[in-house]
Structures are given as structure tokens and as C-alpha cells.
Amino acid sequence: MRPIDTRIIRTIQETPSTRTFFFDVSFDDAQPGQFVMVWARGVDEVPMTLSYINAITVQKVGDCTSHIVALSEGDSLGIRGPLGNGFTMPEKDERILFVAGGVGSAPLAPLADRATSIGASVVSVLGARNSDELIFEERFSQAGEVYVTTDDGSSGRCGFVTDQLLDMDVAMFDHIYVCGPEIMMYKVFENLRDKQVHGRAEFSLHRYFKCGIGVCGACCMDPTGLRVCKDGPVFNGLQLESSEFGKYKRSACGQKISI
């Protein structure tokens, strides 16, 4: 597909480094966890997971995201998507655990909204560097109980999401959805694997995407060759066993970079 011309109709400054952009185009058939390729014309194109059916939440990390974060109402972006595979949808009577780190709560928040609407039982563990960087707490609160951890203790428990998980009986959940920095996701993965429940967990991965549609192979995982853009970006914990996950990723030219 060609990029769809999308106009920004509203922005919300979520944290000092993160903004949400609402569009005049709604991706109604998008499943939570699917992504879109966001083209800042003349700059670059980057993958972003939808944080609402018509919005992305962007953290300033590189040239393209810095450019996007500076946009305002009335500006436009070219968007291709939704692409990739989203999270497995929970059912009414299932028990769900969300584990999010920083802006990783963005792809999980639409799923929390969905869980609220079907009346699933939800517990969320939201981690952030500090209270300012905590986003979408309210959306998770509407879905169920929320535990907050911050690195500096400025909100909730002082520590990491994994500290909270150690105090919980993770085996009681039917689905565990995880998104955040890879090092955090890997710690969560290890924790869940120790309890043999990683098969119920799904992780939203981030890799450098070039084509974004499953052709070029730039985002392939070792040792399965699964494409993060096409076969992911959401993977079950069992698919990530003994893989590059948590160990390394590849740069734009294909060289390995330690996580």
C-alpha cells in the first residue's frame, strides 16, 4: 500500500519526552499490537504501534521521532498499515496480566481498553524511570488493579517490574502481555520461564525495519529467521526461547549490537 495521508487533529504531551498524536484517519481493522509505518516526508519512516485506533504515541529517540514529536495540529504524516500480527485477543472470563515498561505501555493500552470492554479480569504492572515518565496509568486502572514501579521510587514501588512480579503468582493468569525496553522484557521472560508460564506470554519486539512488509529480511531473528515485521512484532514466549531475544539485535547495516 501507498502511505495514507493522515492529518494530526490533536496532540497530548504525555511525558516530557513523549507525545500522542491523534489522526483524522482511524485504523478500524487494526488489532492491538499491530504497527504502522510512519513517514515524516523528506525525513525517514519508522515503525510505531498504535496507542489508540487513530493515534500513535511517540518518544523522542532519533532523528525521525524528534521530527515527529515537534509536529502539531494540522501537520500531516504518511502512514502505511496496520501491519504485522497483534496480540492474541483475550476472552471474557480470562485473567490477564499486563507488564509494561515506559512507552511500552502504548501498544498494550488498546488491549487494556478491549479487556475493559469485554469485562476480563486484569492486573497491570507498569514500570517507568520516574513518575513523570509513567503513561496511560488511567487506562490500565479502568481495566483493573495496577501496580506501579519506578526506578527512583517517585511513584509506586521503588524498583523494577520484575521485583513486583516476584511477589505475584504469575501462574494464575491465562494471558501475559509484555512490552517495554528489550532488557526489561527479557528479565520478565526469564522470570516467567522459571515458572514455566512463558508459553502464556506475548512480547512485542522492536527491531530495525527496512521494508516493513516482510521482504528484505533486515529484521529476521536468530535462529528461526522469523521476521519481526511480518511474523511479529508480537511473539509468544515459546518462540523466543534460545533466540537472540535479550542478547543482541542488528543495526541498519546488519551488524550485531548487544542488547
Place this chain on the structure above:
Amino acid sequence: MVNVTGLDLKNPTILAAGIMGTTGAAMIRMVKAGAGAVVTKSIGPEPKIGHSNPSMIQLDCGYINAMGLPNPSYADFVDEIRIVKEAVDVPVIASIFGGDATEFVQVAEGLGSADPDAFELNVSCPHADGYGATIGSDPALVEDITRTVRDAVDVPVWVKLTPNVTDIVDIGKAAQRGGADAVVAINTVRAMAIDVASGYPILGNRFGGLSGAAIRPIAVKCIYDLYQALDIPIIGVGGVSTWQDSVELIMAGASAVQIGSAVVDSPYVFRHVSNGIERYLDEKDHAGIEDIIGIAHEMI
């Protein structure tokens, strides 16, 4: 089993360069999905990040891409070839590029320790300044580079041709004079797409190369012409996604067929296509693919 330039291919389908060839693991996956041989991503002398995104867009008639030869350099890639070589029993062909004959040889020799089964010289990438088609549209350069690499390595050398020239046969003949064991035709066709909402060319590189079904008729004609003019085998590539597409290229003169963009839906495209070719040969009582290579030339 199909023999091309002395290599035993498990079947006539080959993973095309630049597709799922960045890592050993991805290529192993393509072999498991039925590829009879694999060609790596084009590898050069230095790490290269390629063009900015968008680098590939699906259009209604195919795909345009301008990756810009992203690669980690031969020094970093040699292990990926080792990984795939250790895991599979099909030929692994290293696609290489350089700015001149010396660089081509540097890359070929640098990858040599991983024992690639052949080299495919990329003298046809349509959107990398100083590389690819910049070289590949000059018969003298193509002949020189082919000869220099041919003399430096002891495995088959394939030369991948660009269709973005007045007469692809001139370039094919130059490759043959240089000692190429086969030519591969065709690389993508120069193309461009513009975002009508803004006027911006969509690709980060502004223009790129067209692949997919739209270019198959172009590939068929190029292969047909090359078959008439050359003595060396032709490996067909361009818009193949079904067994019928492959048979069409083979009838034009291809000894084997590469598949690229069509992996987008499923890597199992290799198995579907090779099974389809086999069924077709059986139904028509052909002993093998040799019976139909270039058969269109006899149908007058």
C-alpha cells in the same frame, strides 16, 4: 535435482539476492521452505546502512524498492554464510558488489573462507551511485570485473544483469567474454512513485527499482533475447510467484528461476513453485527441466 554451472540445485527455485538474505538464519528458513539454492544479500567492502526509509512500497502493480545496498561488509558477513552452509545441503551463492574490479575481488576473497558455492556479481542495482547498474550498463567494465573475479576465485561466477540498458544482450555478451559461468536476468526496472497528497517521491532515495508481477513480461523478453545470443546458462528472475510464471521464464531460456518479492506472503512459495514445475513436467512427459529450457524459440 537441477545442475546449473556445475552446482546441484535441489530444485530449480533459488532465493533472489536482497531478499531474506541478511542473516544465515533467514536463508536457512528459505531452504526449509523449499528453496533449491539461496543467494545472499549483496555484500560489499564496507558496512553500509543504505538509503533512508521508505525503502520499499507495495504498489498496485508490484513493489518499488531502494534499499541502497545495506550490508555489514564481508568481514562481518562471512559468519552468516558459514551458518547457512553448515545447516543446509543446497548451494549458497554469495552476491557481491564493489566500486571496481579490485573491490569485487576483495569482497570475493574475503568471503572465500566460508566456501560459498558461487558468486553472483551485482552489476545491476538500479539505485546505488557508483555501484550496481552504474557499472553494469558499461560492457567494458562488466567484462573487466567479470574476468578479474573469474581469475581470482575457483567457483562459478554468475553475473546479474540490469534491464535498464538499451540492449541487455550487449551486457550479457560482455559478461560471457569475461568468463561468466552464467548470467542472471533481470534486476529491478528503474521506477518511481510520488505521494499525490504532498508531491514527495515516496522512496527515501526518491527513485528505485520495480519488482513483482509487473516486470515479468520484461524479464521474459530479456531472457528470450539472451538465450538466443549467449552460450552460457541464464538464470531467470523477475515477477515469479507461481509455477506457471517459472515455466514461462524457463521456456524463454532460463535454466533455473530466482524468486524474490513473492516471499512476502509465504516463504513456502519455493515449495509451491518447485512442486508445480515437477507436476507440469510429469504431466507433459518431460524427462526434466532441460526439455523445456528455451522451448519457445522452437515454436515458430
